[in-house]
Structure formats: C-alpha cells, structure tokens
Amino acid sequence: MPPLSPLPINEAVYRALRDQLMRGDFAAGQLLGIEELAQAMNTSTMPVRAALQRLAEQRAVERHRSRSMQVPLLSVERLDDIRRSRVLVECALTEWAVPRLQRADVEALKQLARKIAKALKSPATVDQGLAHNQAFHFTIYQAAASPTLLSMVESLWLQSGPYLRAARELMHQPQGPDPELHEQILQAIVDGDARAARRAMEHDIAWAFDRLRLMPHMLDMAA
Known part of the structure; x- marks a missing residue:
C-alpha cells in the first residue's frame, strides 16, 4: 500500500481507501478487516474505522456480520x-x-x-x-x-x-x-x-x- 499523503490522518486514510476502491483494488465481496488495513497503512485502527464508516455512508462498503466491512457483491x-x-x-x-x-x-x-x-x-x-x-x-x-x-x-x-x-x-x-x-x-x-x-x-x-x-x-x- 503506498504511503499516506501529508493530510490529517483521518482524511489521508479515507482518501487512500477511497482511491483503492475507485481503482478496483478490492474485489466484490472482499472483507476489509480494520486491523489488517491499519497494519498495511502503518496507522492505528481509529482512522481506518472512521474512513470505513464514511465509505459505508457512500455505499462503497457495507457492514459484515463479523466486525469487518465488506465490498458489496456485484449483482x-x-x-x-x-x-x-x-x-x-x-x-x-x-x-x-x-x-x-x-x-x-x-x-x-x-x-x-x-x-x-x-x-x-x-x-x-x-x-x-x-x-x-x-x-x-x-x-x-x-x-x-x-x-x-x-x-x-x-x-x-x-x-x-x-x-x-x-x-x-x-x-x-x-x-x-x-x-x-x-x-x-x-x-x-x-x-x-x-x-x-x-x-x-x-x-x-x-x-x-x-x-x-x-x-x-x-x-x-x-x-
């Protein structure tokens, strides 16, 4: 995962995940674990959780029955x-x-x-x-x-x-x-x-x- 931009951490994490979703870096149905994403982005879980919440409001991801988010299935x-x-x-x-x-x-x-x-x-x-x-x-x-x-x-x-x-x-x-x-x-x-x-x-x-x-x-x- 590329380094984050010099923005406030919450905004930088959101934009990084947003850009990956726009490019199709995540597959339909893929689970997005908060801890795994935080580790890949070299940050804490809080900005990742906040970013995923924003993306859920935009219908880019949805809640899974686990504690993860999921890329919506492509019907x-x-x-x-x-x-x-x-x-x-x-x-x-x-x-x-x-x-x-x-x-x-x-x-x-x-x-x-x-x-x-x-x-x-x-x-x-x-x-x-x-x-x-x-x-x-x-x-x-x-x-x-x-x-x-x-x-x-x-x-x-x-x-x-x-x-x-x-x-x-x-x-x-x-x-x-x-x-x-x-x-x-x-x-x-x-x-x-x-x-x-x-x-x-x-x-x-x-x-x-x-x-x-x-x-x-x-x-x-x-x-």
Whole structure:
C-alpha cells in the first residue's frame, strides 16, 4: 500500500481507501478487516474505522456480520443500476464541461489518452492505465464546475470498483475497450461539440458494463 499523503490522518486514510476502491483494488465481496488495513497503512485502527464508516455512508462498503466491512457483491441488478446512473450524471457533466475546458486541460487530456492506450497494451501496466483513465474522466468532470454532481460521480465510481476489477480481465481480449473512444471524446472537445462529446462519453462508460452484462461468468463472484 503506498504511503499516506501529508493530510490529517483521518482524511489521508479515507482518501487512500477511497482511491483503492475507485481503482478496483478490492474485489466484490472482499472483507476489509480494520486491523489488517491499519497494519498495511502503518496507522492505528481509529482512522481506518472512521474512513470505513464514511465509505459505508457512500455505499462503497457495507457492514459484515463479523466486525469487518465488506465490498458489496456485484449483482447484475446493481451493475445495471450503476451503469444507468453513471451515464446520466457523467454525460451531463461532459456536455457542460466542453465550453469550459481550457487549452491546458485539452493538452493534459491528450497526454492522458496516450498513456492510457500505451498502458492497456500490457497486463503488467493495466493498473496504471486505470489510474490514468480515472484522471482523464475527472479532468473533464471537474471542468463542469458542479460540486454537487461531482460528489455524485465520486460516489458512483466508488461503487464501480468491483466492476473495474472484473473488467481488467477484458482488457486484452477482442471485446476489450476501444482506444478510439477517448480520441472521439477529445476530438469533440477540440471541435467544441458538446453533444458529440456527450455521446462519445456514453459509449466509453458503457462498454465494460455492457460486456460484463453479457458475460455471466464474470459476475459469478456475486451470485
């Protein structure tokens, strides 16, 4: 586990666990023991317990009958609900962001798109690709200047963590992500075409959800 950032300990622990959940570092159904997490993060149990409570309020984890927390199981119904919600909120933010994105933002997005495409070519760097993908999306969403919807996106990404972990198995298969999707988003932004950017973002969000929905064995862990 990477070292904590120089923030108040409660906030640093929360952000570290939040980022791990967003990246899909924890599997659906995985138990998160407070003492084990505290040891891995080189801290006491109190900030870990507080962080897990915050994450439970965001529906990113849930209480288990033991004293641990658990990453929610990834059912088909939950997958479909998160997919619909992400498309609704993130596509709106994308449309709003297009006229607000500055030249520096666009250059940053181009660099991230290149890093994503390169990282997803090798199983050894898929995790890096997912981290760059998160940065790509949130660079756009933050430009929309809507703190209310941005907090909703963060919550949805927290709940998407288990699907991201499962989706890693698709990265190097024929049904893996289309690298052109990010290029389509970028081109729409450069053209100032907010509606085209919205459509491209919907396709980008939906590909993994749609493929997982058609591959029940990918969801057996949540049966």
